[in-house]
Amino acid sequence: MANRERLLQTLTDLIRIDSPTGEEDHIDAEITSRLKALGFQVHHDSFNNIIARSDGSGEPVLLSAHMDTVEPGRGIRPQLDGDTLRSDGSTILGGDCKAGLSIVLEAIVSVRESGDSHRPIEVAFTRAEEGGLVGVHHLDFSRLSARQGVVFDGEGECNRISVAAPSQNVVTAAIKGVAAHAGVEPEKGLSAIVVAAEVLTQLPLGRIDEETTSNIGRIEGGLKRNIIPEDVLLDGEIRSRDNAKLDHYSQRFRDVFADAGSRHPDASISLDICNTYQAYSVTESDPTVQMLARALAHIGLSPRLEATGGGSDANVFYENGIVALPVGIGVRNFHTTRETAIISEVLQGAELCENVVRGV
Numbered sequence: 001m002a003n004r005e006r007l008l009q010t011l012t013d014l015i016r017i018d019s020p021t022g023e024e025d026h027i028d029a030e031i032t033s034r035l036k037a038l039g040f041q042v043h044h045d046s047f048n049n050i051i052a053r054s055d056g057s058g059e060p061v062l063l064s065a066h067m068d069t070v071e072p073g074r075g076i077r078p079q080l081d082g083d084t085l086r087s088d089g090s091t092i093l094g095g096d097c098k099a100g101l102s103i104v105l106e107a108i109v110s111v112r113e114s115g116d117s118h119r120p121i122e123v124a125f126t127r128a129e130e131g132g133l134v135g136v137h138h139l140d141f142s143r144l145s146a147r148q149g150v151v152f153d154g155e156g157e158c159n160r161i162s163v164a165a166p167s168q169n170v171v172t173a174a175i176k177g178v179a180a181h182a183g184v185e186p187e188k189g190l191s192a193i194v195v196a197a198e199v200l201t202q203l204p205l206g207r208i209d210e211e212t213t214s215n216i217g218r219i220e221g222g223l224k225r226n227i228i229p230e231d232v233l234l235d236g237e238i239r240s241r242d243n244a245k246l247d248h249y250s251q252r253f254r255d256v257f258a259d260a261g262s263r264h265p266d267a268s269i270s271l272d273i274c275n276t277y278q279a280y281s282v283t284e285s286d287p288t289v290q291m292l293a294r295a296l297a298h299i300g301l302s303p304r305l306e307a308t309g310g311g312s313d314a315n316v317f318y319e320n321g322i323v324a325l326p327v328g329i330g331v332r333n334f335h336t337t338r339e340t341a342i343i344s345e346v347l348q349g350a351e352l353c354e355n356v357v358r359g360v
């Protein structure tokens with residue numbers, strides 16, 4: 001049986017190991033030694049993602065979570081208040097995704113302790129998920145044979161299953177105007193900031209429809225108050241669960257930038273729109289959904305199937321033929337200093353995971 005105190009100890013131990021994206025070595029070492037102690041064969045691929053396996057009987061199952069956190073995520077001091085774990089308010093908690101890692105570890109410890117037989121277990125703990133699913137894109141899929149799995153990286157309770165997620169196109173634009181002294185000869189300049197502003201008022205941004213969103217999340221440009229700004233960089237994205245809409249709005253973006261270019265022949269605009277991950281969608285009858293529904297029923301929960309606007313490692317698993325769906329890990333307010341982990345819900349996640357491993 002998954003054990004609350006042991007799970008809480010693992011979670012706080014892992015939270016106290018800093019692991020912002022790109023600095024996963026320490027948490028990796030801790031998890032590797034725990035997995036080895038549990039009898040797993042642990043391998044690192046070329047990106048240093050952890051791929052571990054343990055023999056068993058039946059269909060193999062993939063259990064996944066990511067090792068990195070967002071910032072501010074250094075020197076985190078987890079504090080337990082009743083059933084709720086939170087930071088001291090100056091950092092994130094790092095429950096995303098240390099609750100996911102802890103759930104998998106506790107489920108394995110628990111099933112090992114029982115001595116019962118279980119399915120072959122494949123574990124993939126990725127790096128740099130928060131950097132844009134970088135680790136999973138480099139994952140050595142030749143080492144995975146499971147076709148079903150669970151990604152422990154969702155908000156809220158463990159019966160929340162993300163059965164559909166969008167594709168994402170990343171949009172990067174560089175606008176080059178003409179620099180000039182702003183007081184002496186502004187007529188010789190062309191402000192890249194003004195061109196960017198025109199573009200921004202024309203782009204379809206925000207929530208476009210129920211399954212489509214777009215955003216320009218970062219803008220950089222200009223040098224000094226008294227120089228007509230020559231360079232502006234725009235960094236954004238378009239997402240949709242419908243690839244036809246993704247293509248449509250990507251074309252709208254191209255048209256808006258092209259229009260701005262034709263209004264300002266002295267400006268040069270380079271626009272790059274590239275896909276970073278693909279949408280997925282499964283139905284209630286999908287074997288992975290069925291597997292999760294059975295495992296949830298054993299702990300008295302029924303599945304809540306949700307379509308999400310966020311991407312995760314699950315998108316890339318799906319592209320590689322593995323239906324590994326994200327479930328809630330008992331954590332709320334991801335990526336904020338208000339992030340909390342509800343321990344009773346994290347424990348339910350471990351119970352769910354144990355049931356999946358047992359093949360109920």
Ligand SMILES: [Zn+2]
Pocket residue numbers: 066096097129153
């Ligand atoms: Zn996460």
